[in-house]
Amino acid sequence: MDEQELLIQRFLDHDLAPDERVTFLQMIDADPALRRSWLNLEMVVAESGQLPELPRQPDSIASSGPR
Amino acid sequence: MPQDQQVGPDDAHLVARSLKQDHEAFGQLIERHASTIVSLAYRMVGNRAEAEDLAQEAFLTAFKALSTFRSDSKFSTWLYRIGVNKCKDWLRAKRPGKGPADLDVDEALDTHVAEMRTPERLLSQQQVAQELEQAIQRLPPLYREAFVLKHVEGCSYEEMQAVLGVSSDTLKMRVYKGRLQLSRELAALDPTQ
Numbered sequence: 001m002d003e004q005e006l007l008i009q010r011f012l013d014h015d016l017a018p019d020e021r022v023t024f025l026q027m028i029d030a031d032p033a034l035r036r037s038w039l040n041l042e043m044v045v046a047e048s049g050q051l052p053e054l055p056r057q058p059d060s061i062a063s064s065g066p067r
Numbered sequence: 068m069p070q071d072q073q074v075g076p077d078d079a080h081l082v083a084r085s086l087k088q089d090h091e092a093f094g095q096l097i098e099r100h101a102s103t104i105v106s107l108a109y110r111m112v113g114n115r116a117e118a119e120d121l122a123q124e125a126f127l128t129a130f131k132a133l134s135t136f137r138s139d140s141k142f143s144t145w146l147y148r149i150g151v152n153k154c155k156d157w158l159r160a161k162r163p164g165k166g167p168a169d170l171d172v173d174e175a176l177d178t179h180v181a182e183m184r185t186p187e188r189l190l191s192q193q194q195v196a197q198e199l200e201q202a203i204q205r206l207p208p209l210y211r212e213a214f215v216l217k218h219v220e221g222c223s224y225e226e227m228q229a230v231l232g233v234s235s236d237t238l239k240m241r242v243y244k245g246r247l248q249l250s251r252e253l254a255a256l257d258p259t260q
Contacts, residue, residue, distance in 0.1 A: 001243060009243040013224075014109055040250035047199050048218035048249075049102070 008038050012045055078142040085133055093133075097126050100143060102221075104150045112157055121157055125150040195253060202252045206245050213238050214245035 001009070004027075010016050011024050028035040076084075076095070084092035104125055108118035128149050129136075136145055203211060203219075216222045216230065217238075224235040231238065 001247065005247065006243070009239075009246065012246070013239065013242075036254075037250070040254045041246055043195070044199065044246050044249045044253060045218055046103070047195055048203075048214070049106075049221070051196060051200060051219055 004034055005037070008034070008041055011038070012041060079138060082133065082136060082138070082142055085130070093130055096142070100146055101126075103143075104146065108150060108154050112154055112161075117157065121153045122150065125153045128153070195256075198253060198256055199249065202249050205252075206248060210241050210245035210248065213241035214249070217242045218246075 007016075007020075007024055007027075011021065016024060028038050076092075078096065078099070081092045081096050081099075085096065101122060104122040105118050108121040108125075109115055112118055112121065125146065129146055132149075136142065203214065206214060212231070213227065216227045217224070222230070224238055227233075227238050228235050
């Protein structure tokens with residue numbers, strides 16, 4: 001995972017400081033490829049939040065996690 | 068965000084009832100969309116308390132302006148736009164004197180929201196959800212459990228750490244890699260990319 005990918009991931013997790021967030025928004029405004037990567041990740045996050053409960057997998061610890 | 072998996076009356080029905088001063092119907096709209104708007108605001112302003120206040124303001128604005136909502140568009144998109152504008156106003160007020168940088172942020176946000184709401188994307192929402200479910204099942208187990216806890220179950224990293232007994236940094240990396248794999252798989256399905 002390169003630096004730019006890490007920056008996007010941190011943005012998605014609300015991990016950026018205010019100045020970093022502004023810098024990030026300016027970066028994605030200037031770089032179409034970076035913007036596309038961000039949009040694809042945003043879509044994954046947004047769509048995942050709308051999914052119904054997933055079928056539980058026996059090999060997943062999440063199968064016993066809290067709801 | 069689009070609500071293709073929603074249960075109960077659709078948004079258009081609830082909007083119509085809200086316009087007849089049915090406050091319970093508007094309450095259902097709030098319940099349905101609150102987490103998305105709070106999350107959007109939190110991501111933009113970086114403060115949970117402010118994000119909740121901004122989301123509340125967005126819903127209040129939406130309620131007052133409901134008569135201007137055009138029923139040929141999606142309520143979620145309209146509400147998302149109101150939320151973005153509230154956050155932009157907040158950023159502008161909190162970052163005075165930033166000048167051009169402030170403007171750049173506004174323009175960037177406008178562009179990104181518009182791109183996320185293209186008809187092509189909206190039309191394929193249901194297909195995307197199905198593909199996403201299948202792609203999640205294909206993730207390596209460690210990535211899958213971290214991703215599901217974070218984004219499907221809505222856990223914080225602290226909660227995940229308590230459940231899984233793994234450090235927060237390790238969990239973040241697993242979530243990052245899970246998200247990246249999923250985004251690449253979904254992007255591969257999009258003929259425009």
